[in-house]
Amino acid sequence: MTHAHETLEELREPSRELRRLIPEVYSTFATLDRAAMGEGELGTKYKELIALAIGATLGCDACLASHGRGAARAGATDQEVAEVMGVVILMNGGPGTVWGPRALEAFREFAAGDA
Secondary structure: OOOHHHHHHHHHHHHHHHHHHOHHHHHHHHHHHHHHHOOOOOOHHHHHHHHHHHHHHHOOHHHHHHHHHHHHHOOOOHHHHHHHHHHHHHHHOHHHHHHHHHHHHHHHHHHHOOO
C-alpha cells in the first residue's frame, strides 16, 4: 500500500476532473456525506471508525486514507482503531488480517502528523 497521504494526493487531480464532468453527483454525495458523518446520537469519531472498518472490509486504500485522517481529526486513539480492526478481523477472517493493519497504519500516519 502506498502511504495514506500519497493515496489522497494521487487521487486529487483525477477526482477534480471527474467532479468537473459530473458536478451534480459530487454535490449530492457531499450533502449525503455531511448528513451521514455529522454529529448525532453517534459522534463523528465513531462514524469515522465505522467508515474505517468498512474501508478495511472492502479493501479500499483511499477509504483507509480518508477515514484514517477523519478518525485522527476526530480524536480517535490507537486502541480504538485497533479494537475496531479486531471486529474487522472477526467479521472478515483472513482478509481482515491484511486490511486491518493497513487501516491502523493509515490512521497513525495522520494521527502522528498533520491530521
